[in-house]
Amino acid sequence: xxxxxxxxxxxxxxxxxxxxxxxxxxxxxxxxxxxTVVCTREPGGTxxxxxxxxxxxxxPMHLETETLLMFAARAEHVRTLIEPALAAGKxxxxxxxxxxxxxxxxxGRQLGQDRVTALANWVHPNLQPNRTWLFDxxxxxxxxxxxRTRIQxxxxxxxxxxxxRTQNAYRDLVKQYPDRFKTIDGTQTIExxxxxxxxxxxxxxxxxxxxxxxxx
Numbered sequence: 001x002x003x004x005x006x007x008x009x010x011x012x013x014x015x016x017x018x019x020x021x022x023x024x025x026x027x028x029x030x031x032x033x034x035x036t037v038v039c040t041r042e043p044g045g046t047x048x049x050x051x052x053x054x055x056x057x058x059x060p061m062h063l064e065t066e067t068l069l070m071f072a073a074r075a076e077h078v079r080t081l082i083e084p085a086l087a088a089g090k091x092x093x094x095x096x097x098x099x100x101x102x103x104x105x106x107x108g109r110q111l112g113q114d115r116v117t118a119l120a121n122w123v124h125p126n127l128q129p130n131r132t133w134l135f136d137x138x139x140x141x142x143x144x145x146x147x148r149t150r151i152q153x154x155x156x157x158x159x160x161x162x163x164x165r166t167q168n169a170y171r172d173l174v175k176q177y178p179d180r181f182k183t184i185d186g187t188q189t190i191e192x193x194x195x196x197x198x199x200x201x202x203x204x205x206x207x208x209x210x211x212x213x214x215x216x
Contacts, residue, residue, distance in 0.1 A: 003089040006036075007204060008082065008127070010097045013135035014167050015156045016142030018186040018193075022133075023095050025194060029201055030091055038085040041095040042074060045081050049073040058154060067105045071119045074098065078124045097129060099173055104155065107169030108162045129180060131204060133197070134170055137186035139163050 009026070011019040027039045043053040052073040056066060074097075085092050098120045106116040139160065146156050174181040184196055 003087070004208065006086040006088070006090045006092060007130045007208060008086060008092045008094070009204075010094045010099070010129040010132045011135065012096060012099045012103070012132055012170060013137075013186065014103075014139065014142050014163055014170070016145040017135035017137050018145070019133070019135040020095055021190065022193060022197060023093060026197060026201065027093050029198070030093070033201075033205060035205075036088075036090045038081065038090050038092045039094075040077070040081060040092065042077065042097055042100065043070055044073070045077040045094070046073075048076040060154065063105065063109050063111055066109075067101065067111055067116065067119070070101050070105065071123050074101075075123045078127060083127065094129075097132075098124070099129075099132060099170070102173060103166045103169040108158070108166035110165070113169075131200070132177075132181045133200075134174055134181055134183045135186040136167070136170070136183050139167060141187060 011023055013019045023039065027037050030037045042049070043056055044050045052069050056069050056073075061069075082092050082094070098116070101120075102113060102116050105111045106113045142163070174183055182196075182200055184193055186193070188196075
C-alpha cells in the first residue's frame, strides 16, 4: 500500500509578528492527533542550512549573494529533509519558506519578484506549502516586540520603509494564493490565536489524503 503524502505547513510574517510563539504548539497538536511531524526553519533545517543562516543573518553582503545563499540553503533543505519527510507521510512544519524570500529579498530589498520566482521554479518546481499562516500585526507593534525581546540581526535592524515593502508583499501573496494562505491577527491573545489554529488544523486533517501532493 502506498503511503499518503504528508502535509507541508509554513509560518510567515515580518519579524516581531509573533509567529514563532506558535510553531511548537502546532507540532505538539499534530503529534497529539497521531501525526509524525518534522519541525524545521529557514534559512536552516540542515547542517548546511544552519551554517548559511549564521552567515546571512549576521554578515553584510550583496543582495544577489544573499538571495542565492537563501536558495542554496533551501535546495539542501528541500532535497534532504522536506521532500523525503513528505514522501514518507510525515507532516512538515517550517518557520518560513520561499514566501519569505519573495517578501524580504524580492520586495523589502527590491530585488524584484521575477528573479525570486525563477529561483523557486528551479529549486522546488513542484513543491508549495499546503497551508501558510501569515501573522499580521501593525509594524509599530512588531518593532516594539523586537526591541524588548532580543538582540536584533541585520534584517531586524532595517528601516521602516523596508518593513512596509515586506509586509505589503506578504499581503499581496495572500491575494495571489487565497486558498493556501490564512491570515492571523497577531495582536490577538495567544489563546485566541490558538483557537484559530485549532480549527484550521482540524480542517487540514479532515482533508488529508483527499489530495495527494502540494496545493497550487
